[in-house]
Amino acid sequence: MVRLFDYSIIRLFDYSIIRKVRTIFVSMKVAIIGGGAAGFFAAINCKENYPDAYVVIYEKTKKVLSKVAISGGGRCNVCNGETSIATLSKAYPRGGRKLKKIFKEFSTKDTFDWFQKRGVKLYTQEDNRVFPTSNDSQTIIDCFLKQIKAKGIPLEFSHSVQKLVKTEKGIKLQFKDPNQSDKSFDKVILACGGSPKRAGMSWLEELGHEIVDPVPSLFTFNMPNENITSLMGVVAPNAMVKIEGIKLQSEGPLLITHWGMSGPAILKLSAFGARLLHELDYKFKAIVNWVNVNAQNDIVEMLESYIKDSPDKQLHNIKPYKIPERLWLFLLNKIDLPKDKKWRELGKKSVNKMVNILAHDVYEISGKTTFKEEFVTSGGVSLNSIDFQKMRSKKIEGLYLAGEMINVDGITGGYNFQAAWTTGFIAAKLL
Numbered sequence: 001m002v003r004l005f006d007y008s009i010i011r012l013f014d015y016s017i018i019r020k021v022r023t024i025f026v027s028m029k030v031a032i033i034g035g036g037a038a039g040f041f042a043a044i045n046c047k048e049n050y051p052d053a054y055v056v057i058y059e060k061t062k063k064v065l066s067k068v069a070i071s072g073g074g075r076c077n078v079c080n081g082e083t084s085i086a087t088l089s090k091a092y093p094r095g096g097r098k099l100k101k102i103f104k105e106f107s108t109k110d111t112f113d114w115f116q117k118r119g120v121k122l123y124t125q126e127d128n129r130v131f132p133t134s135n136d137s138q139t140i141i142d143c144f145l146k147q148i149k150a151k152g153i154p155l156e157f158s159h160s161v162q163k164l165v166k167t168e169k170g171i172k173l174q175f176k177d178p179n180q181s182d183k184s185f186d187k188v189i190l191a192c193g194g195s196p197k198r199a200g201m202s203w204l205e206e207l208g209h210e211i212v213d214p215v216p217s218l219f220t221f222n223m224p225n226e227n228i229t230s231l232m233g234v235v236a237p238n239a240m241v242k243i244e245g246i247k248l249q250s251e252g253p254l255l256i257t258h259w260g261m262s263g264p265a266i267l268k269l270s271a272f273g274a275r276l277l278h279e280l281d282y283k284f285k286a287i288v289n290w291v292n293v294n295a296q297n298d299i300v301e302m303l304e305s306y307i308k309d310s311p312d313k314q315l316h317n318i319k320p321y322k323i324p325e326r327l328w329l330f331l332l333n334k335i336d337l338p339k340d341k342k343w344r345e346l347g348k349k350s351v352n353k354m355v356n357i358l359a360h361d362v363y364e365i366s367g368k369t370t371f372k373e374e375f376v377t378s379g380g381v382s383l384n385s386i387d388f389q390k391m392r393s394k395k396i397e398g399l400y401l402a403g404e405m406i407n408v409d410g411i412t413g414g415y416n417f418q419a420a421w422t423t424g425f426i427a428a429k430l431l
Contacts, residue, residue, distance in 0.1 A: 028053040031185040033161050035059030038403025038420035039191035040144040045428035047151040055153050060160035069137045076137035079111045080414040081124035091415045093272045095408030098388045106425040129414050187398045189427050194377035194404040208395035212407045214379030217274040218267050222367035223260035232258040234324050240292040241265050244285035248273045267412040274378040282368045288361045291321040299355045311344030331357045380407045391427035400427040
């Protein structure tokens with residue numbers, strides 16, 4: 001913003017007067033729509049980039065940072081510890097190529113440094129997820145609230161924006177509540193979060209933005225007709241899961257729940273297969289390789305070594321690849337092999353049964369489960385409608401977008417928050 005006022009003529013006046021003059025004559029007015037992760041991050045960085053600007057956050061509900069609060073089981077998975085931009089960008093089924101370019105400006109290391117400099121200590125787990133050392137999401141929330149208070153950024157609750165109107169001087173906000181008067185701003189950053197339905201983004205479509213139909217991402221698999229749900233709480237530490245008939249697979253820990261399957265392997269698969277699985281109406285077959293060994297000959301050799309080295313041990317006493325005991329007993333029962341049968345009593349047919357159940361166990365999926373406020377969507381404002389290097393709308397001058405409302409989403413592990421921090425940081429430059 002060009003400074004049009006010569007402060008030297010009022011140097012003898014009280015500084016409070018100077019502040020008022022700066023507000024009247026030179027301040028840029030910036031509205032942040034959305035009190036979530038991307039919204040707060042954009043607001044704070046915007047104020048740091050333009051100290052003289054008037055920056056305000058409008059939140060449609062009566063609470064803010066709800067996803068931050070529940071992320072990571074209430075610990076807040078701030079980001080991922082991966083520092084290679086090439087590897088990091090591959091964690092995004094949609095938007096990875098675009099993010100790869102702007103990660104050069106603000107990536108996971110920058111996120112780590114940003115929070116540390118503001119008094120939030122972080123640590124990286126063995127699985128590369130990053131959390132505050134307090135293991136409490138409130139630490140992140142308190143950091144944001146402290147920052148906006150210190151920088152004088154107002155937070156307006158219960159302000160639902162229903163329309164943006166482009167004017168000669170900027171953008172006018174019209175609120176859903178008729179008692180709330182229209183507000184005009186020079187710049188607007190949209191960080192409203194994802195919408196489960198296309199209708200929730202109709203107001204953006206009316207402005208000329210292309211909208212990609214939103215569908216759920218990061219969901220668990222429902223198995224209402226499978227007995228494996230009796231193993232609720234069991235974790236296979238290194239499984240590989242495929243979708244029958246589709247070239248789609250993922251690997252990692254797999255959690256058995258009372259409704260089906262979850263864990264990183266399933267959530268990752270649901271993210272990359274979000275649109276395909278939606279087309280299948282979430283009815284398909286999942287093929288589970290419980291030991292994540294592709295070469296079945298290797299599994300055969302392992303089993304034959306048990307027969308040779310421990311012939312008199314019972315089947316339940318040796319768990320191939322150290323899979324959980326309850327799971328191993330379940331699989332033995334599924335192929336009709338008694339747990340007290342001795343390894344030397346196995347014939348070729350029984351060994352083949354074991355190999356098949358370990359590497360190619362099939363389950364019928366019927367439905368999905370998402371986590372209410374923690375849902376992630378595939379879809380939103382198309383990347384074709386955004387100048388991604390600046391996070392600027394190609395349709396409306398002075399309008400910027402950040403966070404989950406754009407068609408970018410990542411797998412579980414702190415990647416979605418990283419996308420929020422990066423896009424919010426870039427948008428806050430208001431270039």
